[in-house]
Amino acid sequence: xxxxxxxxxxxxxxxxxxxxxxxxxxxxxxxxxxxxxxxxxxxxxxxxxxxxxxxxxxxxxxxxxxxxxxxxxxxxxxxxxxxxxxxxxxxxxxxxxxxxxxxxxxxxxxxxxxxxxxxxxxxxxxxxxxxxxxxxxxxxxxxxxxxxxxxxxxxxxxxxxxxxxxxxxxxxxxxxxxxxxxxxxxxxx
Amino acid sequence: xxxxxxxxxxxxxxxxxxxxxxxxxxxxxxxxxxxxxxxxxxxxxxxxxxxxxxxxxxxxxxxxxxxxxxxxxxxxxxxxxxxxxxxxxxxxxxxxxxxxxxxxxxxxxxxxxxxxxxxxxxxxxxxxxxxxxxxxxxxxxxxxxxxxxxxxxxxxxxxxxxxxxxxxxxxxxxxxxxxxxxxxxxxxx
DNA sequence: TCGCGCTGTTCGTCAAACCGAACGAGCGTC
DNA sequence: GACGCTCGTTCGGTTTGACGAACAGCGCGA
Numbered sequence: 001x002x003x004x005x006x007x008x009x010x011x012x013x014x015x016x017x018x019x020x021x022x023x024x025x026x027x028x029x030x031x032x033x034x035x036x037x038x039x040x041x042x043x044x045x046x047x048x049x050x051x052x053x054x055x056x057x058x059x060x061x062x063x064x065x066x067x068x069x070x071x072x073x074x075x076x077x078x079x080x081x082x083x084x085x086x087x088x089x090x091x092x093x094x095x096x097x098x099x100x101x102x103x104x105x106x107x108x109x110x111x112x113x114x115x116x117x118x119x120x121x122x123x124x125x126x127x128x129x130x131x132x133x134x135x136x137x138x139x140x141x142x143x144x145x146x147x148x149x150x151x152x153x154x155x156x157x158x159x160x161x162x163x164x165x166x167x168x169x170x171x172x173x174x175x176x177x178x179x180x181x182x183x184x185x186x187x188x189x
Numbered sequence: 190x191x192x193x194x195x196x197x198x199x200x201x202x203x204x205x206x207x208x209x210x211x212x213x214x215x216x217x218x219x220x221x222x223x224x225x226x227x228x229x230x231x232x233x234x235x236x237x238x239x240x241x242x243x244x245x246x247x248x249x250x251x252x253x254x255x256x257x258x259x260x261x262x263x264x265x266x267x268x269x270x271x272x273x274x275x276x277x278x279x280x281x282x283x284x285x286x287x288x289x290x291x292x293x294x295x296x297x298x299x300x301x302x303x304x305x306x307x308x309x310x311x312x313x314x315x316x317x318x319x320x321x322x323x324x325x326x327x328x329x330x331x332x333x334x335x336x337x338x339x340x341x342x343x344x345x346x347x348x349x350x351x352x353x354x355x356x357x358x359x360x361x362x363x364x365x366x367x368x369x370x371x372x373x374x375x376x377x378x
Numbered sequence: 379t380c381g382c383g384c385t386g387t388t389c390g391t392c393a394a395a396c397c398g399a400a401c402g403a404g405c406g407t408c
Numbered sequence: 409g410a411c412g413c414t415c416g417t418t419c420g421g422t423t424t425g426a427c428g429a430a431c432a433g434c435g436c437g438a
Contacts, residue, residue, distance in 0.1 A: 028355035030416060045417060049384045052395065055242040056263070057426080060200050074245065117329065117351060140306060140372050142331035143348060159332060159370075162306060181349055183329050183372050184226050229427045234387060241425060244395080304400055 011074065015059070016050040018073045022066050023048075037065035094148040116172070116184035122144065125174035127151060128167075135167030144180025148173045157182070199258035200263070204248070205239040207262045211255050212237075226254035268349035307362070309335065316340060317356075324356030325376040333369025336361045346371075 023033050030048070034041035047054045048060075054089055082185045120126065125147075139148050142155040148163055149155045151170040155163050165171060167186065212222050219237070223230035227245055236243050236251075252259045309315065312319075320326075330338050330346040337352055338344045340359040344352050354360060356375065 011246060015245065031414070040415075042398075042418080043396055046395085049417085053244040053246045054250060055244050055395065056204065057200060057242045058396075059245060061265075069260075070263050071258075072248070073257050117349065119349075129425075140329075141330070142329070142372075183331075185374075218384080220384075229429075230386075231388080235425085238387090242395095244425070247426075350434050 006072045012053060013050050015049050015073055020048045022068050026066055033065060037061040053082055118177035118184050122175045127172050130169050131167040137167040138164040138185035139159040140181060142181045145176040146174060147176060148181050202239050205237050205264055209237050211257050215255055219282040222254060259261040294314050308370040309364035312362045314361055316361050319358050320356040325353060326356040327353045327374035329372045331370045331372060335363060335369050336365060
Protein backbone atom coordinates (compact mmCIF):
# COMPACT_ATOMS: atom_id res chain seq x y z
CA UNK A 1 0.00 0.00 0.00
CA UNK A 2 3.00 2.17 0.00
CA UNK A 3 2.38 4.27 -3.06
CA UNK A 4 5.70 5.96 -2.79
CA UNK A 5 7.80 6.00 -5.94
CA UNK A 6 8.78 2.40 -6.23
CA UNK A 7 11.98 1.20 -4.69
CA UNK A 8 12.09 3.95 -2.16
CA UNK A 9 12.40 3.70 1.58
CA UNK A 10 8.94 3.06 2.95
CA UNK A 11 6.95 5.81 4.50
CA UNK A 12 7.59 4.74 8.07
CA UNK A 13 11.26 4.38 7.45
CA UNK A 14 11.31 7.95 6.26
CA UNK A 15 9.38 9.09 9.29
CA UNK A 16 11.67 7.20 11.57
CA UNK A 17 14.74 8.77 10.02
CA UNK A 18 13.31 12.26 9.87
CA UNK A 19 12.16 12.06 13.43
CA UNK A 20 15.49 10.97 14.77
CA UNK A 21 17.31 13.49 12.63
CA UNK A 22 15.14 16.39 13.77
CA UNK A 23 15.29 15.32 17.34
CA UNK A 24 19.04 15.17 17.38
CA UNK A 25 19.28 18.41 15.51
CA UNK A 26 17.20 19.95 18.28
CA UNK A 27 19.52 18.46 20.84
CA UNK A 28 16.77 16.61 22.64
CA UNK A 29 16.89 13.22 24.21
CA UNK A 30 14.26 10.70 23.36
CA UNK A 31 12.84 10.88 26.85
CA UNK A 32 12.82 14.65 26.85
CA UNK A 33 11.05 14.90 23.54
CA UNK A 34 8.54 12.32 24.61
CA UNK A 35 7.78 14.28 27.74
CA UNK A 36 7.43 17.56 25.91
CA UNK A 37 5.24 16.08 23.25
CA UNK A 38 3.13 14.26 25.77
CA UNK A 39 3.66 10.83 24.29
CA UNK A 40 5.05 7.79 25.99
CA UNK A 41 8.70 7.34 25.31
CA UNK A 42 8.03 3.76 24.47
CA UNK A 43 5.89 4.98 21.64
CA UNK A 44 8.52 7.36 20.43
CA UNK A 45 11.15 4.69 20.67
CA UNK A 46 9.15 2.35 18.51
CA UNK A 47 8.43 4.98 15.93
CA UNK A 48 12.07 5.93 15.67
CA UNK A 49 13.01 2.32 15.30
CA UNK A 50 10.69 2.12 12.35
CA UNK A 51 8.15 -0.14 13.94
CA UNK A 52 4.51 0.46 13.29
CA UNK A 53 2.30 3.07 11.81
CA UNK A 54 1.97 6.06 14.11
CA UNK A 55 -1.23 8.03 14.32
CA UNK A 56 -1.33 11.54 13.01
CA UNK A 57 -1.97 13.07 16.38
CA UNK A 58 1.07 11.43 17.80
CA UNK A 59 3.16 12.63 14.92
CA UNK A 60 1.68 16.08 15.17
CA UNK A 61 2.51 16.31 18.81
CA UNK A 62 6.07 15.31 18.08
CA UNK A 63 6.37 17.75 15.21
CA UNK A 64 5.18 20.71 17.22
CA UNK A 65 7.29 19.71 20.17
CA UNK A 66 10.24 19.66 17.81
CA UNK A 67 9.25 23.00 16.40
CA UNK A 68 9.17 21.76 12.86
CA UNK A 69 6.32 21.72 10.38
CA UNK A 70 4.47 18.49 10.28
CA UNK A 71 5.32 17.53 6.79
CA UNK A 72 9.02 17.71 7.33
CA UNK A 73 8.63 14.41 9.06
CA UNK A 74 6.92 12.68 6.21
CA UNK A 75 8.95 14.12 3.39
CA UNK A 76 11.88 12.00 2.30
CA UNK A 77 15.32 13.09 3.39
CA UNK A 78 16.93 15.51 1.16
CA UNK A 79 19.25 14.67 -1.68
CA UNK A 80 22.58 16.35 -2.28
CA UNK A 81 22.92 20.07 -2.03
CA UNK A 82 23.78 21.94 -5.11
CA UNK A 83 25.12 25.42 -5.47
CA UNK A 84 24.73 27.42 -8.62
CA UNK A 85 26.35 30.64 -9.43
CA UNK A 86 24.66 32.86 -11.95
CA UNK A 87 26.11 36.18 -12.86
CA UNK A 88 24.12 37.38 -15.80
CA UNK A 89 21.23 35.00 -15.72
CA UNK A 90 21.75 31.90 -17.85
CA UNK A 91 18.49 30.71 -19.29
CA UNK A 92 16.03 33.22 -20.58
CA UNK A 93 12.44 32.27 -20.29
CA UNK A 94 10.04 34.71 -21.80
CA UNK A 95 11.30 37.09 -24.42
CA UNK A 96 8.33 39.22 -25.24
CA UNK A 97 9.72 42.55 -26.30
CA UNK A 98 10.65 44.50 -23.21
CA UNK A 99 10.20 41.55 -20.97
CA UNK A 100 12.98 39.22 -20.04
CA UNK A 101 13.02 36.62 -17.34
CA UNK A 102 16.19 34.91 -16.29
CA UNK A 103 16.12 31.72 -14.32
CA UNK A 104 18.46 32.33 -11.44
CA UNK A 105 18.19 29.12 -9.52
CA UNK A 106 16.06 26.07 -9.86
CA UNK A 107 15.01 24.72 -6.55
CA UNK A 108 16.26 21.26 -5.66
CA UNK A 109 13.34 19.11 -4.61
CA UNK A 110 12.54 18.89 -0.94
CA UNK A 111 14.48 21.96 0.01
CA UNK A 112 12.96 24.74 1.96
CA UNK A 113 13.43 28.24 0.70
CA UNK A 114 12.49 31.15 2.83
CA UNK A 115 12.33 34.69 1.55
CA UNK A 116 13.68 37.69 3.38
CA UNK A 117 13.83 41.28 2.41
CA UNK A 118 16.87 43.01 3.78
CA UNK A 119 17.80 46.65 4.07
CA UNK A 120 21.16 47.77 5.32
CA UNK A 121 23.21 50.89 5.85
CA UNK A 122 26.89 51.22 5.13
CA UNK A 123 29.43 50.83 7.86
CA UNK A 124 27.68 47.99 9.61
CA UNK A 125 28.88 44.84 7.91
CA UNK A 126 26.92 41.90 9.07
CA UNK A 127 28.94 38.76 9.57
CA UNK A 128 26.88 35.64 9.93
CA UNK A 129 27.97 32.55 11.72
CA UNK A 130 27.66 29.37 9.70
CA UNK A 131 24.22 27.92 9.35
CA UNK A 132 23.55 24.20 9.49
CA UNK A 133 25.21 22.15 6.77
CA UNK A 134 23.40 22.15 3.50
CA UNK A 135 22.21 25.68 3.84
CA UNK A 136 22.51 27.81 0.73
CA UNK A 137 21.89 31.50 0.48
CA UNK A 138 20.76 33.49 -2.53
CA UNK A 139 20.92 37.24 -2.74
CA UNK A 140 19.50 39.60 -5.32
CA UNK A 141 20.39 43.21 -4.82
CA UNK A 142 17.47 45.52 -5.35
CA UNK A 143 19.11 48.86 -4.74
CA UNK A 144 22.34 50.39 -3.56
CA UNK A 145 25.59 48.49 -3.54
CA UNK A 146 26.81 45.72 -1.32
CA UNK A 147 29.51 43.21 -0.66
CA UNK A 148 28.03 39.79 -0.13
CA UNK A 149 29.10 36.18 -0.05
CA UNK A 150 31.46 33.97 1.89
CA UNK A 151 33.58 35.98 4.28
CA UNK A 152 36.76 34.96 2.53
CA UNK A 153 35.69 35.97 -0.93
CA UNK A 154 32.72 38.29 -1.00
CA UNK A 155 31.36 39.72 -4.21
CA UNK A 156 30.38 43.27 -4.96
CA UNK A 157 26.80 43.53 -6.04
CA UNK A 158 25.00 46.24 -7.96
CA UNK A 159 21.25 46.46 -8.41
CA UNK A 160 19.92 43.39 -10.13
CA UNK A 161 22.97 41.31 -9.44
CA UNK A 162 22.50 37.85 -8.10
CA UNK A 163 24.82 35.71 -6.05
CA UNK A 164 24.47 32.41 -4.33
CA UNK A 165 26.84 30.73 -1.93
CA UNK A 166 26.99 28.08 0.73
CA UNK A 167 25.52 29.25 4.00
CA UNK A 168 27.34 26.76 6.18
CA UNK A 169 30.50 28.82 6.20
CA UNK A 170 30.90 32.30 7.68
CA UNK A 171 29.48 34.86 5.30
CA UNK A 172 28.96 38.55 5.11
CA UNK A 173 26.63 41.24 3.90
CA UNK A 174 28.12 44.69 3.82
CA UNK A 175 26.23 47.63 2.41
CA UNK A 176 28.43 49.98 0.41
CA UNK A 177 25.84 52.64 -0.27
CA UNK A 178 22.95 54.17 1.63
CA UNK A 179 19.54 52.77 0.92
CA UNK A 180 20.81 49.34 0.11
CA UNK A 181 18.19 46.64 -0.03
CA UNK A 182 18.26 43.07 -1.16
CA UNK A 183 16.21 39.95 -1.34
CA UNK A 184 17.54 37.03 0.59
CA UNK A 185 16.58 33.47 -0.06
CA UNK A 186 17.64 31.08 2.64
CA UNK A 187 17.61 27.56 1.41
CA UNK A 188 18.04 24.92 4.02
CA UNK A 189 17.57 21.26 4.64
CA UNK B 190 6.76 26.55 12.03
CA UNK B 191 3.17 25.85 12.45
CA UNK B 192 1.98 25.07 15.79
CA UNK B 193 -1.59 25.65 15.10
CA UNK B 194 -3.01 28.94 16.29
CA UNK B 195 -4.30 28.42 19.76
CA UNK B 196 -7.98 28.74 18.92
CA UNK B 197 -7.41 25.80 16.69
CA UNK B 198 -10.00 23.94 14.70
CA UNK B 199 -8.27 20.79 15.91
CA UNK B 200 -6.00 18.68 13.83
CA UNK B 201 -8.48 16.00 12.94
CA UNK B 202 -11.12 18.54 12.08
CA UNK B 203 -8.70 20.09 9.65
CA UNK B 204 -7.88 16.75 8.16
CA UNK B 205 -11.53 15.88 7.89
CA UNK B 206 -12.32 19.11 6.12
CA UNK B 207 -9.30 19.00 3.84
CA UNK B 208 -9.99 15.44 2.93
CA UNK B 209 -13.57 16.04 2.00
CA UNK B 210 -12.69 19.20 0.14
CA UNK B 211 -9.97 17.55 -1.91
CA UNK B 212 -12.08 14.53 -2.58
CA UNK B 213 -14.95 16.58 -3.91
CA UNK B 214 -12.59 18.75 -5.88
CA UNK B 215 -11.34 15.59 -7.53
CA UNK B 216 -14.90 14.57 -8.25
CA UNK B 217 -14.57 11.27 -6.47
CA UNK B 218 -17.15 9.53 -4.39
CA UNK B 219 -16.24 8.32 -0.96
CA UNK B 220 -16.49 4.74 -2.08
CA UNK B 221 -14.42 5.35 -5.15
CA UNK B 222 -11.65 7.07 -3.28
CA UNK B 223 -11.64 4.35 -0.68
CA UNK B 224 -11.26 1.73 -3.35
CA UNK B 225 -8.46 3.56 -5.13
CA UNK B 226 -6.59 4.26 -1.94
CA UNK B 227 -7.03 0.72 -0.76
CA UNK B 228 -8.69 1.65 2.50
CA UNK B 229 -12.05 0.53 3.75
CA UNK B 230 -14.73 3.04 3.00
CA UNK B 231 -15.89 2.78 6.55
CA UNK B 232 -12.52 4.06 7.61
CA UNK B 233 -12.68 6.91 5.17
CA UNK B 234 -16.16 7.75 6.28
CA UNK B 235 -15.10 8.00 9.87
CA UNK B 236 -12.10 10.13 9.09
CA UNK B 237 -14.17 12.53 7.05
CA UNK B 238 -16.68 12.77 9.83
CA UNK B 239 -13.90 13.83 12.13
CA UNK B 240 -13.91 10.73 14.25
CA UNK B 241 -10.67 9.29 15.41
CA UNK B 242 -7.02 9.64 14.75
CA UNK B 243 -6.05 8.08 11.44
CA UNK B 244 -2.71 6.40 10.95
CA UNK B 245 -0.17 8.02 8.70
CA UNK B 246 -0.18 5.21 6.21
CA UNK B 247 -3.90 5.52 5.80
CA UNK B 248 -3.62 9.23 5.28
CA UNK B 249 -0.73 8.79 2.92
CA UNK B 250 -2.67 6.33 0.83
CA UNK B 251 -5.53 8.77 0.62
CA UNK B 252 -3.29 11.68 -0.26
CA UNK B 253 -1.58 9.87 -3.09
CA UNK B 254 -4.85 8.47 -4.35
CA UNK B 255 -6.10 12.03 -4.45
CA UNK B 256 -2.98 13.15 -6.19
CA UNK B 257 -2.26 15.84 -3.66
CA UNK B 258 0.80 16.35 -1.51
CA UNK B 259 0.50 15.01 1.94
CA UNK B 260 0.80 18.39 3.52
CA UNK B 261 -2.31 19.66 1.83
CA UNK B 262 -4.33 17.45 4.11
CA UNK B 263 -2.81 18.61 7.33
CA UNK B 264 -2.15 22.21 6.46
CA UNK B 265 -5.05 24.60 6.43
CA UNK B 266 -6.36 26.58 3.51
CA UNK B 267 -4.92 28.40 0.59
CA UNK B 268 -2.84 31.50 0.50
CA UNK B 269 -4.56 34.56 -0.83
CA UNK B 270 -2.97 37.64 -2.22
CA UNK B 271 -0.73 39.28 0.31
CA UNK B 272 1.18 42.50 0.08
CA UNK B 273 4.08 43.67 2.17
CA UNK B 274 5.13 47.22 1.46
CA UNK B 275 8.75 48.20 1.56
CA UNK B 276 9.60 48.68 5.19
CA UNK B 277 6.74 46.56 6.42
CA UNK B 278 6.94 42.99 7.44
CA UNK B 279 7.90 41.08 10.54
CA UNK B 280 11.39 42.41 11.01
CA UNK B 281 12.25 39.09 12.38
CA UNK B 282 15.89 38.41 12.33
CA UNK B 283 18.81 40.60 12.96
CA UNK B 284 18.41 44.09 14.21
CA UNK B 285 21.96 45.29 14.09
CA UNK B 286 21.68 48.99 13.50
CA UNK B 287 21.07 49.62 9.86
CA UNK B 288 20.28 46.08 9.06
CA UNK B 289 16.79 44.69 8.98
CA UNK B 290 15.56 41.45 7.55
CA UNK B 291 11.89 40.79 6.97
CA UNK B 292 10.63 37.28 6.48
CA UNK B 293 8.46 37.45 3.42
CA UNK B 294 7.43 33.88 2.99
CA UNK B 295 8.34 30.66 4.66
CA UNK B 296 8.57 27.80 2.27
CA UNK B 297 6.08 25.00 2.66
CA UNK B 298 7.92 21.71 2.73
CA UNK B 299 8.05 19.65 -0.37
CA UNK B 300 7.55 22.67 -2.55
CA UNK B 301 9.85 23.80 -5.28
CA UNK B 302 10.74 27.41 -5.54
CA UNK B 303 12.45 28.73 -8.59
CA UNK B 304 13.95 32.17 -8.83
CA UNK B 305 13.62 34.49 -11.79
CA UNK B 306 14.79 37.97 -12.35
CA UNK B 307 12.47 39.93 -14.56
CA UNK B 308 12.87 43.21 -16.34
CA UNK B 309 10.03 44.81 -18.19
CA UNK B 310 9.15 47.95 -20.09
CA UNK B 311 5.86 49.79 -19.84
CA UNK B 312 3.15 49.23 -22.34
CA UNK B 313 3.67 45.51 -22.59
CA UNK B 314 1.54 44.00 -19.86
CA UNK B 315 2.23 40.34 -19.52
CA UNK B 316 -0.82 38.24 -18.85
CA UNK B 317 -0.08 34.71 -17.75
CA UNK B 318 -2.40 31.80 -18.16
CA UNK B 319 -3.07 29.85 -14.98
CA UNK B 320 -0.35 27.52 -13.84
CA UNK B 321 -1.06 24.10 -12.37
CA UNK B 322 -3.03 24.05 -9.13
CA UNK B 323 -0.95 24.67 -6.07
CA UNK B 324 1.34 27.11 -7.80
CA UNK B 325 2.07 30.28 -5.89
CA UNK B 326 3.96 33.26 -7.18
CA UNK B 327 5.99 35.73 -5.19
CA UNK B 328 7.18 39.04 -6.55
CA UNK B 329 9.54 41.58 -5.07
CA UNK B 330 9.92 44.74 -7.04
CA UNK B 331 13.51 45.87 -7.30
CA UNK B 332 13.11 49.04 -9.30
CA UNK B 333 10.54 51.00 -11.24
CA UNK B 334 6.83 50.54 -10.72
CA UNK B 335 4.52 47.75 -11.71
CA UNK B 336 1.07 46.31 -11.46
CA UNK B 337 1.18 42.70 -10.43
CA UNK B 338 -1.10 40.01 -9.08
CA UNK B 339 -4.29 38.22 -10.06
CA UNK B 340 -5.73 39.67 -13.24
CA UNK B 341 -8.90 40.68 -11.43
CA UNK B 342 -7.23 42.53 -8.64
CA UNK B 343 -3.66 43.44 -9.34
CA UNK B 344 -1.61 45.44 -6.89
CA UNK B 345 0.61 48.38 -7.62
CA UNK B 346 4.14 47.79 -6.48
CA UNK B 347 6.94 50.19 -5.71
CA UNK B 348 10.55 49.25 -5.12
CA UNK B 349 10.87 46.88 -2.23
CA UNK B 350 7.24 45.91 -2.21
CA UNK B 351 6.37 42.27 -2.02
CA UNK B 352 3.26 40.48 -3.17
CA UNK B 353 2.26 36.85 -3.31
CA UNK B 354 -0.77 35.36 -4.96
CA UNK B 355 -2.12 32.09 -6.28
CA UNK B 356 -0.59 31.23 -9.62
CA UNK B 357 -3.38 28.97 -10.72
CA UNK B 358 -5.57 31.84 -11.80
CA UNK B 359 -4.82 34.29 -14.61
CA UNK B 360 -2.36 36.88 -13.43
CA UNK B 361 -0.55 39.86 -14.75
CA UNK B 362 2.70 41.77 -14.60
CA UNK B 363 2.52 45.24 -16.06
CA UNK B 364 5.45 47.64 -15.85
CA UNK B 365 4.39 51.18 -15.15
CA UNK B 366 7.79 52.79 -15.41
CA UNK B 367 10.87 52.32 -17.53
CA UNK B 368 13.62 50.26 -16.05
CA UNK B 369 11.30 48.10 -14.03
CA UNK B 370 12.82 44.97 -12.63
CA UNK B 371 11.57 42.42 -10.18
CA UNK B 372 12.43 39.14 -8.60
CA UNK B 373 9.99 36.35 -9.29
CA UNK B 374 9.70 33.25 -7.20
CA UNK B 375 7.60 30.53 -8.71
CA UNK B 376 6.54 28.06 -6.12
CA UNK B 377 4.95 24.84 -7.23
CA UNK B 378 4.11 21.83 -5.21
C1' DT C 379 -43.54 -1.45 -8.44
C1' DC C 380 -39.67 -3.89 -8.37
C1' DG C 381 -34.91 -4.28 -9.05
C1' DC C 382 -30.33 -2.62 -9.75
C1' DG C 383 -26.43 0.27 -8.80
C1' DC C 384 -24.74 3.65 -6.41
C1' DT C 385 -24.26 6.79 -2.44
C1' DG C 386 -22.54 7.20 2.57
C1' DT C 387 -23.53 5.32 7.05
C1' DT C 388 -23.19 2.02 11.26
C1' DC C 389 -21.87 -2.44 13.63
C1' DG C 390 -18.82 -6.32 15.46
C1' DT C 391 -14.29 -8.30 15.20
C1' DC C 392 -9.33 -8.21 15.16
C1' DA C 393 -4.88 -6.22 14.99
C1' DA C 394 -2.11 -2.71 16.60
C1' DA C 395 -0.98 1.86 18.52
C1' DC C 396 -0.50 3.91 22.75
C1' DC C 397 0.57 3.89 27.47
C1' DG C 398 2.97 2.98 32.05
C1' DA C 399 6.23 0.41 34.43
C1' DA C 400 10.11 -2.21 34.73
C1' DC C 401 14.53 -3.14 32.78
C1' DG C 402 19.75 -2.96 31.70
C1' DA C 403 23.41 0.33 30.12
C1' DG C 404 26.27 4.41 30.59
C1' DC C 405 28.16 8.53 33.52
C1' DG C 406 29.37 11.56 37.25
C1' DT C 407 29.63 12.11 42.31
C1' DC C 408 30.20 11.06 47.15
C1' DG D 409 32.19 0.43 44.94
C1' DA D 410 27.61 2.06 45.55
C1' DC D 411 24.62 5.58 44.71
C1' DG D 412 21.81 8.61 41.82
C1' DC D 413 20.70 10.20 37.53
C1' DT D 414 19.23 9.87 32.55
C1' DC D 415 19.68 7.39 28.61
C1' DG D 416 16.91 4.14 25.31
C1' DT D 417 14.71 -0.39 25.00
C1' DT D 418 11.31 -4.12 26.11
C1' DC D 419 7.06 -6.08 28.25
C1' DG D 420 1.65 -6.68 29.58
C1' DG D 421 -2.73 -4.13 29.46
C1' DT D 422 -5.96 -1.05 27.64
C1' DT D 423 -7.65 1.80 24.07
C1' DT D 424 -8.69 2.44 19.29
C1' DG D 425 -8.12 2.45 14.44
C1' DA D 426 -8.89 -0.43 10.26
C1' DC D 427 -11.54 -3.80 8.16
C1' DG D 428 -15.62 -6.26 5.99
C1' DA D 429 -20.48 -6.75 5.96
C1' DA D 430 -24.85 -5.36 6.58
C1' DC D 431 -27.53 -1.19 6.53
C1' DA D 432 -30.72 2.76 4.81
C1' DG D 433 -31.33 6.53 1.27
C1' DC D 434 -31.48 8.05 -3.53
C1' DG D 435 -31.72 7.99 -8.81
C1' DC D 436 -32.67 5.35 -12.84
C1' DG D 437 -34.61 1.90 -16.15
C1' DA D 438 -37.50 -2.02 -17.12
